[in-house]
Amino acid sequence: MHIKQQHSERHVLAVTVDNEAGILAKIAGLFTARGYNIDSLTVADINESHNVSRITIVTNGPPEVIDQIEAQLERLVPVHKVVDLTTAGPHVEREIALVKVRGTGDARVEALRIADVFRASVVDTTTESFVFELTGSTSKIDNFIALMRELGLVEVGRSGVVGMMRGPEGA
CATH class of the missing domain: 3.30.70.260 (ACT domain)
Structure with a gap:
């Protein structure tokens, strides 16, 4: 069968x-x-x-x-x-994430460098950690989290996807 x-x-x-x-x-x-x-x-x-x-x-x-x-x-x-x-048809999708990363010394510098490449904003910082805010496609956020995991990922909060059709008509 x-x-x-x-x-x-x-x-x-x-x-x-x-x-x-x-x-x-x-x-x-x-x-x-x-x-x-x-x-x-x-x-x-x-x-x-x-x-x-x-x-x-x-x-x-x-x-x-x-x-x-x-x-x-x-x-x-x-x-x-x-x-x-x-x-x-053509549409736009975005998601927002808050990503907490532990880091001091070289790991801290690398986390900030990667965040800059991904256009993530630092929304909270201590001497030992950051909370980054990142907006983009699901795959962009997944990639950012994967890189931060190697540097000391502590916690992730994600909004879920929101989407909208492109052009003047509503969906």
Whole structure:
């Protein structure tokens, strides 16, 4: 018996919803029910009256499963719009990270040099450590963290991905 393997792809979904109790649990439940993980999830209100939010979800799955999830998200009552930024066209993705690094002497100098190359800002410092702030693509942040791990990485906090379509139209 030959089992067909499904090709898994990374997708960034932008979901506009009413700020309503339980909506985040319902959305997460759609992924859980299919056995797919949410790699990143960010939520923020997007209008002046604070009654509409944008949820950005990064996940991996076969296109057919992502299509099913999109269709089921669109059927949830408090959902206004679902856009798969990955397939909709050119878009921008960014993430922010705070990265704490221990360092004195040469390691301290090297951490500052690498931070400069990555355009990371020092947002806190002591005589024995730094906290860097870094904004960019997920891969940029992953690379920065890998380099800092060799120099004395202490702690990492990441925001998760936010994304937006390029051009004048909204997503």
